[in-house]
Amino acid sequence: MPREAEPSQNEKDFILKAVREGHRLDGRALDEFRQLDLKFGDQYGVADVTLGKTRIIAKVTAEVTVPYTDRPFDGIFTITTELSPMASPAFEVNRPTETEVLLSRLLEKTVRRSNALDTESLCLVAGQKCWSIRVDLHVLSHDGNLIDASCLAVVAALRHFRKPDTSMEGDTLTVYTPAEREPVPLSWLHSPFCITFSFFGSISVGEDGEEKDIWLLDTTLLEEQLRVSSCTISMNKHGEICQVAKPGGAPVEAVTVVQCSSLALQKVKDLSDFVDQKLAEDSKHRNKGGLLAELSAENAR
Amino acid sequence: MATQTDKVYVLPGDEIDSALIPSHPKHPLRLGPGLRHVPPSDLFPTTAGQLVTDRRKNLIWVESNGGRYIPAVGDLVIGTIHHGAADFFYVTLSDYTSNATLPQLAFEMASKKNRPQLHSGNLVYARVSLANRHMDPELECVSPSTGKAEGLGPLSEGMLYSISLGMARRLLMRKSAEEGKVVVLDELGAAGLAFETAVGRNGKMWVNSKDIKTVLVVGRAVTETDEKSLTVEQQKKLVRRLIKEMA
Amino acid sequence: MPLDTSTYNLALLRVDGRRWNELRQQKGQLGVQPSADGSAYLEMGNTKIQCIISGPNERDLSKSTSSASTAPTSNGAGATVAVSIMIAPFATVDRKRRGRNDKRLQEMQTTIASGLAATVQGQSYGPRSTIHISLNVLSQDGSLLACLINAASLALVDAGVPMTDYLVACTAGSTSSYAAADEEADPLLDLNTQEEQELPFLTLATLGATDKVVAMVCESRVQLTRLEGMMATAADGCKGVRDFLDGVVRDKGELMVQEGAIGRGEVVSSMDLD
Numbered sequence: 001m002p003r004e005a006e007p008s009q010n011e012k013d014f015i016l017k018a019v020r021e022g023h024r025l026d027g028r029a030l031d032e033f034r035q036l037d038l039k040f041g042d043q044y045g046v047a048d049v050t051l052g053k054t055r056i057i058a059k060v061t062a063e064v065t066v067p068y069t070d071r072p073f074d075g076i077f078t079i080t081t082e083l084s085p086m087a088s089p090a091f092e093v094n095r096p097t098e099t100e101v102l103l104s105r106l107l108e109k110t111v112r113r114s115n116a117l118d119t120e121s122l123c124l125v126a127g128q129k130c131w132s133i134r135v136d137l138h139v140l141s142h143d144g145n146l147i148d149a150s151c152l153a154v155v156a157a158l159r160h161f162r163k164p165d166t167s168m169e170g171d172t173l174t175v176y177t178p179a180e181r182e183p184v185p186l187s188w189l190h191s192p193f194c195i196t197f198s199f200f201g202s203i204s205v206g207e208d209g210e211e212k213d214i215w216l217l218d219t220t221l222l223e224e225q226l227r228v229s230s231c232t233i234s235m236n237k238h239g240e241i242c243q244v245a246k247p248g249g250a251p252v253e254a255v256t257v258v259q260c261s262s263l264a265l266q267k268v269k270d271l272s273d274f275v276d277q278k279l280a281e282d283s284k285h286r287n288k289g290g291l292l293a294e295l296s297a298e299n300a301r
Numbered sequence: 302m303a304t305q306t307d308k309v310y311v312l313p314g315d316e317i318d319s320a321l322i323p324s325h326p327k328h329p330l331r332l333g334p335g336l337r338h339v340p341p342s343d344l345f346p347t348t349a350g351q352l353v354t355d356r357r358k359n360l361i362w363v364e365s366n367g368g369r370y371i372p373a374v375g376d377l378v379i380g381t382i383h384h385g386a387a388d389f390f391y392v393t394l395s396d397y398t399s400n401a402t403l404p405q406l407a408f409e410m411a412s413k414k415n416r417p418q419l420h421s422g423n424l425v426y427a428r429v430s431l432a433n434r435h436m437d438p439e440l441e442c443v444s445p446s447t448g449k450a451e452g453l454g455p456l457s458e459g460m461l462y463s464i465s466l467g468m469a470r471r472l473l474m475r476k477s478a479e480e481g482k483v484v485v486l487d488e489l490g491a492a493g494l495a496f497e498t499a500v501g502r503n504g505k506m507w508v509n510s511k512d513i514k515t516v517l518v519v520g521r522a523v524t525e526t527d528e529k530s531l532t533v534e535q536q537k538k539l540v541r542r543l544i545k546e547m548a
Numbered sequence: 549m550p551l552d553t554s555t556y557n558l559a560l561l562r563v564d565g566r567r568w569n570e571l572r573q574q575k576g577q578l579g580v581q582p583s584a585d586g587s588a589y590l591e592m593g594n595t596k597i598q599c600i601i602s603g604p605n606e607r608d609l610s611k612s613t614s615s616a617s618t619a620p621t622s623n624g625a626g627a628t629v630a631v632s633i634m635i636a637p638f639a640t641v642d643r644k645r646r647g648r649n650d651k652r653l654q655e656m657q658t659t660i661a662s663g664l665a666a667t668v669q670g671q672s673y674g675p676r677s678t679i680h681i682s683l684n685v686l687s688q689d690g691s692l693l694a695c696l697i698n699a700a701s702l703a704l705v706d707a708g709v710p711m712t713d714y715l716v717a718c719t720a721g722s723t724s725s726y727a728a729a730d731e732e733a734d735p736l737l738d739l740n741t742q743e744e745q746e747l748p749f750l751t752l753a754t755l756g757a758t759d760k761v762v763a764m765v766c767e768s769r770v771q772l773t774r775l776e777g778m779m780a781t782a783a784d785g786c787k788g789v790r791d792f793l794d795g796v797v798r799d800k801g802e803l804m805v806q807e808g809a810i811g812r813g814e815v816v817s818s819m820d821l822d
Contacts, residue, residue, distance in 0.1 A: 005381060005393040005396045008422050008423065009420075009423055009424075010422075010423075010424050010457070010460060011460060012422070013458070014516070018513050021513060023513060025520065027521055101654050101655065105651050108651075115769075229662075229666075239771060240769050241769065241770050241772055243767055244765065244766035245766075246761060246765070247763060248659050248661065248662025248664070248666060248753075248763045249665075249666060249762070250762075253759060253760060254759045254760070254779055254780075255759075257764065257779065258775065258776050265772060
């Protein structure tokens with residue numbers, strides 16, 4: 001079957017030469033992100049992230065189910081990723097590519113294993129009823145840096161999500177509709193973000209010929225096809241690493257990895273502020289003339 | 302080429318006003334891309350776009366900015382060598398389409414003993430010599446009548462940019478400034494940049510220059526003009542901005 | 549709090565009696581499977597791996613649908629490295645079967661394949677050949693990824709595949725949990741299962757004796773300030789592992805000379821490379 005055309009030798013040589021001199025095709029600095037945009041849907045828990053030409057939608061749903069027998073006090077939290085042929089003809093339905101496996105593993109490690117969502121709070125009746133939170137991630141357009149954008153979408157969607165309020169009276173569990181009681185947010189512990197560094201070999205700097213690794217942030221698809229290796233660092237704004245993955249590829253100096261990790265912290269703080277700001281804007285927009293606005297008006301008096 | 306003042310846009314299946322169809326005493330009517338002839342005498346557009354006619358040569362076609370390149374005889378294209386075989390190079394023209402074949406002898410001065418050494422990943426500027434719906438297209442890098450390359454052949458160094466098919470056609474128009482409304486390249490040249498380009502009808506543009514920054518500026522100017530469909534004035538403004546940034 | 553750290557603070561000894569910078573007992577053997585093109589057996593503590601290499605042979609398209617992960621060497625101009633991991637059902641304390649499409653295993657396979665692709669000089673074989681590496685986990689007690697990488701490196705040497713250096717890996721942990729920000733925390737080298745479950749740790753794969761990082765995987769929450777110490781410890785561990793693997797290879801070479809499998813002159817020329 002015909003496949004995606006690989007970048008030609010001319011493109012490879014040129015991009016490498018340009019990157020070594022500190023230029024990128026779209027005129028960005030080496031550590032600069034593309035235009036990032038985050039929109040929330042009308043419903044709770046829908047986040048639409050656009051990063052340059054990459055576009056990702058995450059949707060959160062919740063339902064009441066029976067918890068796993070080996071974890072009776074925990075709710076269920078799953079993240080599913082779908083790279084459909086819509087994003088790129090390279091992806092096929094029901095046949096996960098390596099990109100997809102690595103992406104879903106990274107999200108799993110970054111968001112789920114780092115306990116960003118308190119799964120114990122999802123338990124309703126121990127061993128019998130719990131919330132099952134499911135994040136569906138759809139990649140609508142693939143132009144590189146899926147990992148960082150996906151992680152941002154998942155975190156933003158989960159923080160935006162509201163699950164129906166519940167109450168226990170004796171043995172009866174009541175789940176309220178949004179009309180009866182305002183839905184409640186998830187118990188969220190920290191917001192991890194992924195930063196992916198793409199390496200492009202090394203150049204010698206200074207007179208002693210010291211080797212310095214060159215890396216880019218937020219690579220486009222073309223740049224991603226040409227990189228020699230990559231390293232994804234997930235962190236929250238408190239400087240806690242949630243996950244580091246450099247899956248093979250060409251070697252880089254250990255010092256570079258350490259430098260990258262401290263730079264990642266700065267970037268994570270920026271992203272964290274960005275999401276906070278967007279969430280605040282959204283809740284302000286939603287409460288315009290709403291119940292909360294009325295309440296606050298009364299309190300002011 | 303088209304010389305109409307008010308533009309006519311058609312949708313697939315639209316009826317074409319018979320007054321718009323050129324009639325010529327001598328030449329037969331020739332249909333270009335995007336039109337289908339239903340015998341005996343009906344003419345339907347198959348793509349959405351601008352209806353263009355040439356009354357002098359008795360031509361009619363639909364100009365559209367479609368996403369996928371379909372080879373047609375005589376098109377100039379930029380391809381990437383996929384692999385070489387005994388007599389042919391297999392050349393990729395666009396993603397997810399089968400390769401075009403380029404005979405190893407279809408180069409200027411090529412003979413059995415002296416043929417071009419091309420490896421996978423190299424770029425070639427070629428002309429489509431054979432295009433059938435059910436066959437892989439065939440390319441040539443030499444004019445069959447004169448035996449001269451006429452600018453075709455391997456492209457070394459430089460950078461390849463992807464542009465929309467419509468943009469590629471506009472750039473390839475004989476008077477791209479007046480008819481295609483693209484002035485970026487002229488403006489960049491007028492600003493004192495030295496560079497060379499080659500445009501492939503399959504939505505590719507190759508840019509080369511001694512200076513990396515020049516290549517980057519030219520590439521950005523053209524892709525931005527393409528993506529944001531800039532007007533002539535905006536193009537001039539863009540070029541001024543890019544030149545300023547570069548300095 | 550974790551029992552490991554609580555006892556560690558008293559005597560600075562870990563649960564299995566090691567100090568912070570000690571590797572576990574290692575055993576290695578080359579050529580354990582005579583019918584294979586290359587094979588090795590490696591023990592690091594109670595983690596026991598057998599690695600079998602077949603190839604390089606021509607790429608079999610029917611096999612491309614199997615669960616192995618592949619990575620091309622030398623920018624696609626060389627042989628492809630295909631890695632598949634099988635964990636024996638009796639490898640862990642609780643006996644369980646894993647599905648073929650375990651994403652964690654697939655991720656490990658990818659890491660190993662593209663890690664080895666960085667050191668294997670595949671251009672001598674051409675782009676249509678594949679080196680199949682199958683890794684069998686016989687017993688699992690921590691540092692699994694690191695052991696798999698080391699075992700694969702050793703087996704590649706036995707198979708005679710040209711490499712620039714050994715790809716060696718080691719784990720390092722930190723005695724502080726992520727919540728505690730105490731500065732007294734010590735890094736720990738080469739963790740076993742019990743320590744892995746309690747402490748934040750990372751796996752680092754370096755190219756032989758250099759500090760060049762080929763692969764790095766950290767799956768637990770840890771303070772950024774801990775990273776450097778853990779990486780330095782792991783890098784030291786990698787050097788130790790490299791010396792050990794080198795020793796195994798040289799012993800095997802000497803044995804072959806004694807048995808007369810290869811002439812002395814050949815050995816001198818081929819073994820005195822460094």
